[in-house]
Amino acid sequence: MTPPNDAALQEAPARAASATTSLKTLLAERDRLSTDCYYGVTTLQLKDADPTRYERFYSALRVGLFSAREVSKFVSASPGSREMGELLFGLLTPEGDPIGISQGLAGSLASMPIGVRWMIVNDYETNPGIREGDIFSGDDPYTMGAIHPGDCFTYLPIFYAGRLVAWATGMNHIMDVGSMIGGSWPPFSQDTFTDGFVMPLSKTGENYEYHAWWLQVWKRRTRAAVFNILDEKMRLSGCQMIERKVHEVIAEFGLDYFVEGTREIIEDGRRDVKRNIRALAVPGRARNAGFRTAGYTGVGVLFPLADREYLIHFPIESRVDGEAGLMIDTAGASPWGFHSYNGFPGALHGAAYLSVMDGYAHGSKINYGLMHHVQVGAEKGSVFNPDYEHAAASNPWATTVGVISGAINNASRGFLARGYLEECWTGEASWDGVQGSGILPNGQGWGFTNLQFVGGSAMGAFAYKDGLPTAWTNWNHRSDIGNAEEWEYVTPALYYIGRRLVPEYCGHGKFRGGVGHSATYVIRNPGRLAVNRGGGTMARGTVIANGMAGGYPAPGVFVKTYHETNMQKRMAAGEPFPSSPFEIDEFIGNGQLKVRRSTTWKQDTPPIEMKDGDIYTHASGAGGGWGDPLERLPKLVAEDIVNGWLGVETAREVYGVKFDAAAGGEGLDLEGTAKLRATIRKRRLQRGVPVKDWWRVERRRVMAGDFITTVRAMHQECMTFARYREEFTGFWGLEADFGFDDEGERT
Amino acid sequence: MSGEQSRLETIERPEEVSPRLVERMLEGDLSWEEWRQLLKLPRKDPDRIHKYLRALQSRVGFADRILMRISDHLYIVQSPAGRIVKCDCGREFGDYRVNWKLSALVYIRDTAPSITEVYRCKDFAPEPGWSEVREYYCPGCATQLCVEVVPPGYPPIFEFLPDLDTFYRDWLEQPLADAASDWYTDRTTCVTASWKD
Numbered sequence: 001m002t003p004p005n006d007a008a009l010q011e012a013p014a015r016a017a018s019a020t021t022s023l024k025t026l027l028a029e030r031d032r033l034s035t036d037c038y039y040g041v042t043t044l045q046l047k048d049a050d051p052t053r054y055e056r057f058y059s060a061l062r063v064g065l066f067s068a069r070e071v072s073k074f075v076s077a078s079p080g081s082r083e084m085g086e087l088l089f090g091l092l093t094p095e096g097d098p099i100g101i102s103q104g105l106a107g108s109l110a111s112m113p114i115g116v117r118w119m120i121v122n123d124y125e126t127n128p129g130i131r132e133g134d135i136f137s138g139d140d141p142y143t144m145g146a147i148h149p150g151d152c153f154t155y156l157p158i159f160y161a162g163r164l165v166a167w168a169t170g171m172n173h174i175m176d177v178g179s180m181i182g183g184s185w186p187p188f189s190q191d192t193f194t195d196g197f198v199m200p201l202s203k204t205g206e207n208y209e210y211h212a213w214w215l216q217v218w219k220r221r222t223r224a225a226v227f228n229i230l231d232e233k234m235r236l237s238g239c240q241m242i243e244r245k246v247h248e249v250i251a252e253f254g255l256d257y258f259v260e261g262t263r264e265i266i267e268d269g270r271r272d273v274k275r276n277i278r279a280l281a282v283p284g285r286a287r288n289a290g291f292r293t294a295g296y297t298g299v300g301v302l303f304p305l306a307d308r309e310y311l312i313h314f315p316i317e318s319r320v321d322g323e324a325g326l327m328i329d330t331a332g333a334s335p336w337g338f339h340s341y342n343g344f345p346g347a348l349h350g351a352a353y354l355s356v357m358d359g360y361a362h363g364s365k366i367n368y369g370l371m372h373h374v375q376v377g378a379e380k381g382s383v384f385n386p387d388y389e390h391a392a393a394s395n396p397w398a399t400t401v402g403v404i405s406g407a408i409n410n411a412s413r414g415f416l417a418r419g420y421l422e423e424c425w426t427g428e429a430s431w432d433g434v435q436g437s438g439i440l441p442n443g444q445g446w447g448f449t450n451l452q453f454v455g456g457s458a459m460g461a462f463a464y465k466d467g468l469p470t471a472w473t474n475w476n477h478r479s480d481i482g483n484a485e486e487w488e489y490v491t492p493a494l495y496y497i498g499r500r501l502v503p504e505y506c507g508h509g510k511f512r513g514g515v516g517h518s519a520t521y522v523i524r525n526p527g528r529l530a531v532n533r534g535g536g537t538m539a540r541g542t543v544i545a546n547g548m549a550g551g552y553p554a555p556g557v558f559v560k561t562y563h564e565t566n567m568q569k570r571m572a573a574g575e576p577f578p579s580s581p582f583e584i585d586e587f588i589g590n591g592q593l594k595v596r597r598s599t600t601w602k603q604d605t606p607p608i609e610m611k612d613g614d615i616y617t618h619a620s621g622a623g624g625g626w627g628d629p630l631e632r633l634p635k636l637v638a639e640d641i642v643n644g645w646l647g648v649e650t651a652r653e654v655y656g657v658k659f660d661a662a663a664g665g666e667g668l669d670l671e672g673t674a675k676l677r678a679t680i681r682k683r684r685l686q687r688g689v690p691v692k693d694w695w696r697v698e699r700r701r702v703m704a705g706d707f708i709t710t711v712r713a714m715h716q717e718c719m720t721f722a723r724y725r726e727e728f729t730g731f732w733g734l735e736a737d738f739g740f741d742d743e744g745e746r747t
Numbered sequence: 748m749s750g751e752q753s754r755l756e757t758i759e760r761p762e763e764v765s766p767r768l769v770e771r772m773l774e775g776d777l778s779w780e781e782w783r784q785l786l787k788l789p790r791k792d793p794d795r796i797h798k799y800l801r802a803l804q805s806r807v808g809f810a811d812r813i814l815m816r817i818s819d820h821l822y823i824v825q826s827p828a829g830r831i832v833k834c835d836c837g838r839e840f841g842d843y844r845v846n847w848k849l850s851a852l853v854y855i856r857d858t859a860p861s862i863t864e865v866y867r868c869k870d871f872a873p874e875p876g877w878s879e880v881r882e883y884y885c886p887g888c889a890t891q892l893c894v895e896v897v898p899p900g901y902p903p904i905f906e907f908l909p910d911l912d913t914f915y916r917d918w919l920e921q922p923l924a925d926a927a928s929d930w931y932t933d934r935t936t937c938v939t940a941s942w943k944d
C-alpha cells in the first residue's frame with residue numbers, strides 16, 4: 001500500500017476537518033463553499049497532478065459500491081431485490097452528498113442528502129448520538145426524501161481514526177409497507193396516516209447489530225416481516241462492505257486524499273454534466289405535460305375530504321441557459337390533494353435526475369455533482385411540494401415517472417436540433433404493480449408487491465428505429481422483470497397463466513413504440529385475499545401528453561378481473577386456458593371460459609376480493625411513437641402484422657397500408673398502399689380545421705365551462721398558480737381573473 | 748435502416764463522422780451497427796450541426812437559410828419576413844416565437860369510436876371527456892406534425908422555443924446578423940389575442 005505522501009496534497013489547503021468539528025459546522029461550511037462549484041473546489045488538483053491515481057481512487061470506491069449491491073442482495077428473500085436488483089447503495093460525504101452510487105434504483109440518490117441533512121439539522125449528533133457501528137433506518141418521504149414509504153433506507157456512519165469521514169447507505173423497495181391497503185404503493189390513502197409504516201430516520205441499532213425492538217416493529221407493523229427484516233439485514237450487509245472498502249482505500253491513499261479526492265469527484269461529476277449539456281443541448285425552452293387520474297369518488301363514507309375525482313396535471317418544462325445550466329420545472333402543476341399521488345421534493349428530484357442521467361450523464365461520474373448542477377422546480381403547495389407535512393405520499397412515482405418521460409423527450413428536441421439523431425428517442429414509460437394482503441389457508445397473514453412491471457417497460461421509438469418491448473426502465477438501468485416462478489414462490493395464491501406482449505398496445509408512428517406486456521394470474525387457494533394495484537399512468541389518458549414529431553403518445557395501464565369462473569374445472573380436466581387479456585376475451589367469446597362477473601379498470605382499483613378460480617390480468621409499459629405513421633416503411637407494417645403486433649385494420653387506418661390477411665406473408669399491396677396513403681392525406685386536409693377556427697369555437701366552450709366536472713376542476717385548481725393562470729387565460733384570451741363557478745372542492 | 752454491407756462505415760472517433768455519413772443518416776440509410784457506433788462515440792463531433800445543416804439545406808426545396816431543425820419536417824428559417832417556422836414542403840407557419848400549432852390544421856378525436864381508430868382497444872384507449880386526441884397536420888403537405896393527448900381546454904403545448912441568438916453567438920461563435928434581445932420570447936398569446944373578433 002502506498003503511504004499518503006502525494007506531492008499535490010502537500011500543497012492543497014488542509015480542509016479536512018478535525019475530529020472534533022461538528023457535523024453542523026461541516027454542513028454550514030459545505031453550504032457556504034458550494035455556490036458555483038462544489039465545496040470550493042475550483043481546480044481538480046489531485047486529478048491534474050496524477051490522473052491515473054485519481055481514477056484508481058474513484059474506481060476502488062465504485063467497486064465497493066457495486067460489490068455491495070451484487071453480494072448483499074442475496075441476503076434478501078424478496079425477488080424485487082434478489083433477482084431484479086430493485087436496490088441502491090451510496091457512499092456519501094459526512095454532509096450527505098453522494099460521492100458515488102451502485103447500479104440499481106439510481107433516482108434514489110436524490111433522497112440521500114435529504115436524510116443526512118435532516119439528521120444533522122435535528123442535532124442527531126447530540127441525541128441519539130452518531131457513533132461507529134450505529135445504524136439508522138427509515139422511509140419517511142417528508143423528512144428523508146424517500147420517493148415513497150416502500151423505499152426503505154439504512155445509513156451507517158463510517159469512522160476512521162475516531163472521526164466521521166463518510167456515510168454508507170442502502171435502500172430497496174420492500175414487499176409490504178403496513179399501509180391501510182396492503183402492498184407497497186398504497187392507493188386510496190388520504191394522508192400520511194394511511195400511507196403505512198412511515199418512519200423518520202431512527203437509530204435502530206448499535207455495534208452493527210439491530211436493536212431487538214426494531215425487528216419487532218417490522219413484525220408487528222408490516223405484513224411481510226420475513227422479507228422486510230431480511231431486506232433490512234441486506235442493506236446493513238452492503239453498508240458494512242462499503243465501510244470496509246472505505247477503510248482499505250483510506251489506508252492506501254490517506255485520509256486527506258480521501259477527503260479532498262471525494263470532493264473533487266463530486267466537482268468532476270458536476271463539470272461532466274455541464275460539459276455534456278453544452279455539447280448536446282440547445283439553449284431555450286422545451287415543454288411537455290403529463291396527466292394522472294385518480295378516482296376517489298365513493299371513499300367518502302370513511303374519508304369525506306378525499307371523496308372526489310382528481311385529474312392531476314404536471315407541466316414539464318426544461319430550460320437550458322447560456323451557461324449550460326438546466327432547470328426542469330413543474331410550475332403550474334396541480335395543487336396537492338387528499339390522494340396517494342403527492343410527492344415531497346425527493347420524489348420529483350429523483351425523477352428529474354434520472355432524465356438527466358439518461359440524456360447528459362454519459363461518460364461521467366454520477367454523484368451529487370449532477371444534483372448540484374441541475375435545478376428542479378416545484379411550487380410550494382403543488383402536488384410535488386405539498387405545504388402540508390402530513391399529505392399522503394404513498395405513490396408519487398405514479399406522477400413523477402411522467403416527469404422523467406417528458407424531460408427525456410424535451411432533451412431529444414435539443415439532440416434533434418443539433419443533428420445528434422442517434423440520441424433522439426421517445427423516453428416514455430409507465431408501470432404497474434399488483435399488490436395486496438390476506439390470510440392464507442394455514443392462518444398466516446401476508447402482504448405482497450409484485451414488482452415485475454417495474455422491472456421492464458417497452459422502450460419508446462427512436463428517431464430511426466422501433467422501441468424494444470420489456471427492455472428498459474429508466475429508474476433501474478439493470479432492467480429485469482424477474483422469473484415467474486420466483487414470484488409464484490413468494491405470492492402463494494397467484495399463479496401465472498401467462499406473460500405476453502400485447503398487440504396494438506403502443507404509440508404508433510413512423511417508428512412505433514415497443515408494445516407493452518401483460519401478466520395474467522389465476523387465483524388458487526387464497527384463503528382470504530384482496531388485491532389492488534400501484535402504478536403509473538392509467539389508460540384514461542396517455543403516458544405523456546405531447547408525442548414526438550407526429551407519433552402517438554403511449555397508452556396507459558389497464559387492469560381486469562374475472563370472478564366465479566370455470567377455471568378450476570378446466571385446469572382439473574387439463575383443458576387449455578387463456579394467457580392474456582385478449583385470449584380471455586376470445587375464450588369468453590367462444591364459450592370455453594365461463595365468467596359470472598368481471599371488472600375493467602382504467603383508473604386505480606380499490607382492493608378487490610379474489611377467490612379460488614378468479615383471474616387477474618393487467619398490462620403496462622407501452623412505448624410512444626416517433627414520426628408520422630404514414631411515413632412508416634410498408635414492409636415494416638407488414639412484418640408487424642405477420643408477427644401479430646398489428647391488426648390489418650390498424651395498418652389500414654393508421655398506417656395507410658393495404659394488406660391482405662388471407663395472403664399471409666405475401667399480403668402486402670404496395671400499389672394499394674400508395675393510393676390509400678394519398679387518400680388519407682386528402683382526408684386530413686378535408687377534416688382538419690385551421691386552428692384559428694377551432695380556437696373560436698373552443699373558446700366559447702371554455703367560457704361556458706363545458707367540460708366534465710373533473711376537467712373543469714383541474715383547470716381551476718391549476719390556475720391557483722400564476723404560471724398556469726397566465727397560460728390558460730392568455731391562450732384563450734380571457735380576463736386575468738377568469739374562473740369557473742363550481743371550482744373543484746378543496747377543503 | 749438496412750444499409751448494404753459494402754457501405755458500412757466504421758465510426759470510432761468523432762472525426763470519422765463524415766458529411767456523407769450525416770447525409771446517409773437523413774436518407775434513413777444507416778444500419779443499426781452504424782447507429783450503435785454513433786451512440787458509442789466517446790464524445791460527439793462538435794461540428795455535427797454544420798454538416799447537418801448543410802445536408803438539410805440541400806434536401807429542402809427552398810432557399811431560405813435553415814437556422815434550426817425543430818421536428819422531423821419543421822425548421823426555423825431565415826426568411827425575408829424574419830425568423831419563421833417552415834415545413835420542408837415549403838409551407839410557412841409564421842414567427843417562430845409563436846407556437847407553430849396555431850398555423851396548422853387540427854383534427855380532434857373526442858369520441859370513443861374516433862379514439863379507438865388509433866388506440867385500437869377500448870381497454871387502453873384514452874377516455875373521451877377526460878382526454879382528447881389532437882392531430883396537427885401541415886396544411887401544405889398533410890403530414891401529421893404532432894399528436895397531443897390532453898384534457899379538453901388545455902392550451903396546445905408549445906414544444907420548443909430555442910434561444911437562437913445565445914446558441915449562435917455564445918455556443919457556435921457565429922452570431923446571427925439580425926440578433927436582438929426580443930427573439931427569445933413567447934409571442935403565442937399575442938396571436939390569439941388578435942383572433943378575438
Ligand SMILES: [Zn+2]
Pocket residue numbers: 820834835836837838885886887888889890
Ligand atoms: Zn408540409
